[in-house]
Amino acid sequence: MSQNHRASGRAVLLDTFGGLESLDVREVPVPRPGPGQLRVRVTAAGLNPMDWIMTADEDTATRFGLSLPAGFGTDYAGVVDQVGEGVTGFAPGDRVFGGALSRAVADYVVVDLAAGVAANEVHHTPDGVDDRTAATLTIAGRTAAAALAAVRPGPRDTVLVGGAGGGVGVFAVQVARLAGARVIGTGSPGSAGFLRELGAEPVSYGDGLADRVRALAPGGVTAAIDLHGTEVVRAARELGVPDDRICTIAAKVDGVRAANGADATPEDLAAMAHLVASGRLRVPLAASFPVGEIRRAAELQAGRHVRGKVVIEL
Structure with missing residues (x-):
């Protein structure tokens, strides 16, 4: 079955807000992009403190607009595999990175290009930046x-x-x-x-x-x-x-x-990515984990003693 027509994919979900022990990898329907949206086949997702802070309790989750079952992770990198009506500037096969608020640790994410918010965005990945590194950049x-x-x-x-x-x-x-x-x-x-x-x-x-x-x-x-x-x-x-x-x-x-x-601009983020591509900015990767080890990865990141970034590979 072609990549564009897969019926299901993996996503990390939580059925309850609270401890990281509730993180679970599930099979979910592959989302379809609507007008002004594109779909990314995610290859790597970077973890940040905000991932577990947002899902720590119901009140905090509500402030971020999250509801159950909730996804996990915001930073992603991958390849565009489908575009919706009216999308310009991106095409299937383009390498991209960006943010998908509390839903990035999944085989597929749909991003709304008109949303204009920091946690719902997509950018072209510069040549010379691998996906694991690109997945650490947004937040x-x-x-x-x-x-x-x-x-x-x-x-x-x-x-x-x-x-x-x-x-x-x-x-x-x-x-x-x-x-x-x-x-x-x-x-x-x-x-x-x-x-x-x-x-x-x-x-x-x-x-x-x-x-x-x-x-x-x-x-x-x-x-x-x-x-x-x-x-x-x-x-x-x-x-x-x-x-x-x-x-x-x-x-x-x-x-x-x-x-x-959210105070930074897309241009600020693009500048960071180009500093990485030029070799002037180095992003240390503390650890990478397969998606099946999401709990272990999240616990390491939540300990706040990591030197560099933690990445999930999909």
Whole structure:
């Protein structure tokens, strides 16, 4: 049976919101694209913290417009295999990547080109970017771009990045370095070598962070991005960084901008993809799993100690 006429495919679904033990691989009908939509045969899906945060409880899921049975994962990469009426710019066989909110870990996803939202989008995958890497770009790339736009790093800056080795951190550190900034990144003592490979000067998180940063950068810190919580916000304020050059992504602090991937533009994401294609931006893959091991993969990612990205292969 041809790819375009398969009756069913696999998808990861949840029957209840809550723990990751409810993730299950099911056979589901293959969705068909309507007018203005296209269908992607997914080859890889990247995991992000928001995947399990969105499905952690019913109230949170409702805020994101999710209902049961719910899918899982948002970042995908693959090949267009069917286009609906009125679709231009894409054709069957095109390699693509993008976002499909809480439904990306599936053999097929349908994307609405007119939706115009960050979690429902499709982009051409540049030559030189493999599907596993492309599947890591959308959420982390958008979020890093938004965080960097909030603090505007440049050659005269020393930027403190909290959670520098995480999924968003690997993008933020490298792009800040490409902008000419010096980057100090927080992490565990065991992550120091990894952070140096990204271009960051490592510093251990925890009590006394401001003092350790001051010792590393006696000339001062000029901007800060907290990708984990609020510890780096507190340290940055102690070091004299003004609030308008501090941002968070995972917490809200009065007076400090909270960056969101939805703030970034499609052009920002395309720029990230082309940095990868040119070899100037490296995306470390922490682990890849077959779709049948989705629970194991999600648990690893949810532990928040992964260096780089976790990918599901389909």
